[in-house]
Amino acid sequence: MEAEEQQAATPSAAEELSRLIAVGERLAIRQFFAGLEPIDVVHVVSGLRDEVRAGLLSALRPADAADVIEHIPEVQATDALESIDPARAARILKELPSDDRADLISELDEEEAEAILARMAPQAAEELRELASYPEGTAGSLMIQEYVRFPSRRTVRSVLQHLQENAKTYRSYDVQYTYVHDRQGILVGVLALRDLLFAEPSTRIDQIMVREPKFVRVDATLSELVAFFEKSRYFGVPVVDGEGLLLGVLRRHALEFAMAERSQEDYRAAQGIVGGEELRSMPLLLRSRRRLSWLSVNILLNVLAASVIAYHQETLEAVIALAVFLPIISDMSGCSGAQAVAVSMRELTLGVTRPSDLKRVLWQEGRVGVLNGLVLGLLIAGVAWAWKGNPWLGAVVGGALAVNTVVAVCIGGGVPLLLKRLGRDPALASGPILTTVTDMCGFFLVLSLASAALGRLT
Amino acid sequence: MEAEEQQAATPSAAEELSRLIAVGERLAIRQFFAGLEPIDVVHVVSGLRDEVRAGLLSALRPADAADVIEHIPEVQATDALESIDPARAARILKELPSDDRADLISELDEEEAEAILARMAPQAAEELRELASYPEGTAGSLMIQEYVRFPSRRTVRSVLQHLQENAKTYRSYDVQYTYVHDRQGILVGVLALRDLLFAEPSTRIDQIMVREPKFVRVDATLSELVAFFEKSRYFGVPVVDGEGLLLGVLRRHALEFAMAERSQEDYRAAQGIVGGEELRSMPLLLRSRRRLSWLSVNILLNVLAASVIAYHQETLEAVIALAVFLPIISDMSGCSGAQAVAVSMRELTLGVTRPSDLKRVLWQEGRVGVLNGLVLGLLIAGVAWAWKGNPWLGAVVGGALAVNTVVAVCIGGGVPLLLKRLGRDPALASGPILTTVTDMCGFFLVLSLASAALGRLT
Numbered sequence: 072m073e074a075e076e077q078q079a080a081t082p083s084a085a086e087e088l089s090r091l092i093a094v095g096e097r098l099a100i101r102q103f104f105a106g107l108e109p110i111d112v113v114h115v116v117s118g119l120r121d122e123v124r125a126g127l128l129s130a131l132r133p134a135d136a137a138d139v140i141e142h143i144p145e146v147q148a149t150d151a152l153e154s155i156d157p158a159r160a161a162r163i164l165k166e167l168p169s170d171d172r173a174d175l176i177s178e179l180d181e182e183e184a185e186a187i188l189a190r191m192a193p194q195a196a197e198e199l200r201e202l203a204s205y206p207e208g209t210a211g212s213l214m215i216q217e218y219v220r221f222p223s224r225r226t227v228r229s230v231l232q233h234l235q236e237n238a239k240t241y242r243s244y245d246v247q248y249t250y251v252h253d254r255q256g257i258l259v260g261v262l263a264l265r266d267l268l269f270a271e272p273s274t275r276i277d278q279i280m281v282r283e284p285k286f287v288r289v290d291a292t293l294s295e296l297v298a299f300f301e302k303s304r305y306f307g308v309p310v311v312d313g314e315g316l317l318l319g320v321l322r323r324h325a326l327e328f329a330m331a332e333r334s335q336e337d338y339r340a341a342q343g344i345v346g347g348e349e350l351r352s353m354p355l356l357l358r359s360r361r362r363l364s365w366l367s368v369n370i371l372l373n374v375l376a377a378s379v380i381a382y383h384q385e386t387l388e389a390v391i392a393l394a395v396f397l398p399i400i401s402d403m404s405g406c407s408g409a410q411a412v413a414v415s416m417r418e419l420t421l422g423v424t425r426p427s428d429l430k431r432v433l434w435q436e437g438r439v440g441v442l443n444g445l446v447l448g449l450l451i452a453g454v455a456w457a458w459k460g461n462p463w464l465g466a467v468v469g470g471a472l473a474v475n476t477v478v479a480v481c482i483g484g485g486v487p488l489l490l491k492r493l494g495r496d497p498a499l500a501s502g503p504i505l506t507t508v509t510d511m512c513g514f515f516l517v518l519s520l521a522s523a524a525l526g527r528l529t
Numbered sequence: 530m531e532a533e534e535q536q537a538a539t540p541s542a543a544e545e546l547s548r549l550i551a552v553g554e555r556l557a558i559r560q561f562f563a564g565l566e567p568i569d570v571v572h573v574v575s576g577l578r579d580e581v582r583a584g585l586l587s588a589l590r591p592a593d594a595a596d597v598i599e600h601i602p603e604v605q606a607t608d609a610l611e612s613i614d615p616a617r618a619a620r621i622l623k624e625l626p627s628d629d630r631a632d633l634i635s636e637l638d639e640e641e642a643e644a645i646l647a648r649m650a651p652q653a654a655e656e657l658r659e660l661a662s663y664p665e666g667t668a669g670s671l672m673i674q675e676y677v678r679f680p681s682r683r684t685v686r687s688v689l690q691h692l693q694e695n696a697k698t699y700r701s702y703d704v705q706y707t708y709v710h711d712r713q714g715i716l717v718g719v720l721a722l723r724d725l726l727f728a729e730p731s732t733r734i735d736q737i738m739v740r741e742p743k744f745v746r747v748d749a750t751l752s753e754l755v756a757f758f759e760k761s762r763y764f765g766v767p768v769v770d771g772e773g774l775l776l777g778v779l780r781r782h783a784l785e786f787a788m789a790e791r792s793q794e795d796y797r798a799a800q801g802i803v804g805g806e807e808l809r810s811m812p813l814l815l816r817s818r819r820r821l822s823w824l825s826v827n828i829l830l831n832v833l834a835a836s837v838i839a840y841h842q843e844t845l846e847a848v849i850a851l852a853v854f855l856p857i858i859s860d861m862s863g864c865s866g867a868q869a870v871a872v873s874m875r876e877l878t879l880g881v882t883r884p885s886d887l888k889r890v891l892w893q894e895g896r897v898g899v900l901n902g903l904v905l906g907l908l909i910a911g912v913a914w915a916w917k918g919n920p921w922l923g924a925v926v927g928g929a930l931a932v933n934t935v936v937a938v939c940i941g942g943g944v945p946l947l948l949k950r951l952g953r954d955p956a957l958a959s960g961p962i963l964t965t966v967t968d969m970c971g972f973f974l975v976l977s978l979a980s981a982a983l984g985r986l987t
Binding site for chain 1: 567568571572575576596599600601602689692693696699703704705722723726727756759760764781782785786788789792793795796797799800801802806807808809810813814816817820821823824825827828831832834835836838839842845846849850851852853854855856857859860861863864865867868870871872874875876878879880881882883889890893894896897900901904905908909912916964968972
């Protein structure tokens, strides 16, 4: 198995790197690093101790270090940049695409960020400061500076000459489209490389450019940008400010990457990883504290839900068999509700459902809830009856589970819409709200049905 | 609020469309459709009844219908294609990018797919059949046919002329790079548009192409492709078969889109949406049955776990207060374990952790488990003590929760790695395994500790 071989190779690679870095032989480090299989780089580098990782990034050529920085988890990248020499950090950042560069700078501690910016060329630092200032999740935070722009009065000849002279710089750009601006820097057109190819050299580019080009505003949000790209087949779009000033270019794949990140964040939030991404290489106390911040809310909600049981203690004492079914009803209602949450989250993402569709969602969930509640209720009723030989016990737990399934799917389906309407993060809060309400309701149903039928149960 | 306005506008838009489609006034339908805000199209169209949606797609111009097909949920798209005239479906598919076209054809019922393929030009149908035959999640299933290729003996002049003559066709392509093959169709080079620009017209293109280009195999998996693009800055890469035959081009954003889809599928699987995506517009029985397939496994696991309680029923009878804490311990252990699952899933995705890292993961989870177990155990012990005034009750439930937290994080952290090593889907199975084992273990701990301390509890 491939994994086994890698297992054997990896620890020694990390150890060897650590040893070379401790000795400080830069050339040997670079040679060893160049010999690593590309697919192993992330695993090896992210598994190093923090100071060894920083030492490695200091020792590598800036371009190689930038390549590593781009692919290891962001928290490790920022930690490393903060702990190496600012001048070296500046040189590494210079090798990154402008959007990644701005991302990293905005994640650094302010003091460290300023130290690095001070080592950059003043204009580059100024540009980076501005890029880093756009709020996360807006077009500004996703756009790149690696694009080509020309004043509208240039001729085809001079543009071609410029492209030729700067061919080396532009090699890593996507120059299929270039952008045309007026003397104030206002975007006035888009110019396709293929149109340059077949035009008269003396033509002015504003004669062959596409006028009134599509653009997005620098403060456009992710969902606005998704809507834009859904309606267009462009691979990129110019980004302008309120006055139409050309600020950058947003590429489709940057948006898709941001959306993928967002959906993974949603998943992590739903599973209780809050306060930022967790890597197991992070300090123990930080990991423990962050997880506890979520768990401690949950335990309070749990105690609240369990208080319903405490309140009906006498019924429970009379029919102890009920205690066996309480966790089942709690867990099964949670599962049914989680399915409804997942469908709502997906439909919200697709744009098929909107927060205003609450009534329709409740109707459609309620019907599934009735069906599934009947099936699950009958199942558990059968188990209870068979176990204790008392059909009334079956009726109580089965009835409670059936009704509570309807409650759970309605809450699970509806809560994400409500949270979204309130501007809250549905991924984070839907789970705890769901479990608390369905637990309380489920416990109440079992125990009050049992109280009512107490004579038949004992 | 924007959402409110849309709420008011949407039902009438859907109703108006339904009315126009019932009447069958094609021109009126097209006009009304053209007047819809782009951001509303998905919401309106996906909210239509199935037969109305099919009617709409029949009435629209093929290019507009293709645009709709691309953006509504895939199940709705395939349903619609299956129910409209095959000749029209063929015309709509023709307007889609080749990868989307192949995706849809492979999702259709075989009979309907053949009926549509029979209405296409024979060569186009053959190509489509082949594209649709590549297994999901491989380079073949993600590559596109919209790229430009030339035999290596062509001259720069003839290539430029070809590009010029076909400018209209290539307008929607990304022609920044073209691909060069030999007489057998074997990939031999990559040719950048900008290099064509500045070359002598009489030069043969194999003189200016980049030789020994990077490529990926048609059967490369998603994770191999991710590793490839992580190490390169290309926006696209040629796809070849085992003999080096050029088959298509894989674009970076197609891969990123596939990865985003995969992570959303993982999330849905973890929440119990299995057997394919669910939309609330699907038939009630289908939705109910699919959800039940997951719930019925869970209820069996739940009964299994609860049997531990049944087994200790006497202890429970003696100390009825324990019944209040059983659901709390079950839920809290589930939460702690879910956090560990989320971290493992993320680290596996990032490539930071591999299935072979099990020992390290258990060590790092175990330590967090001990810390968090102590905190949560003390909390719940305090609640129990305060409620019943019996410190031994606190010790029993607190001790059980503390130990079970360690168990839960180790299982949560380890199970995804084990499932991955076994080639199973960790997103789907980790949750149920986690809750069953931690429930059984948690119930056992509480009740056997309580049995041991029975004299102090009553």
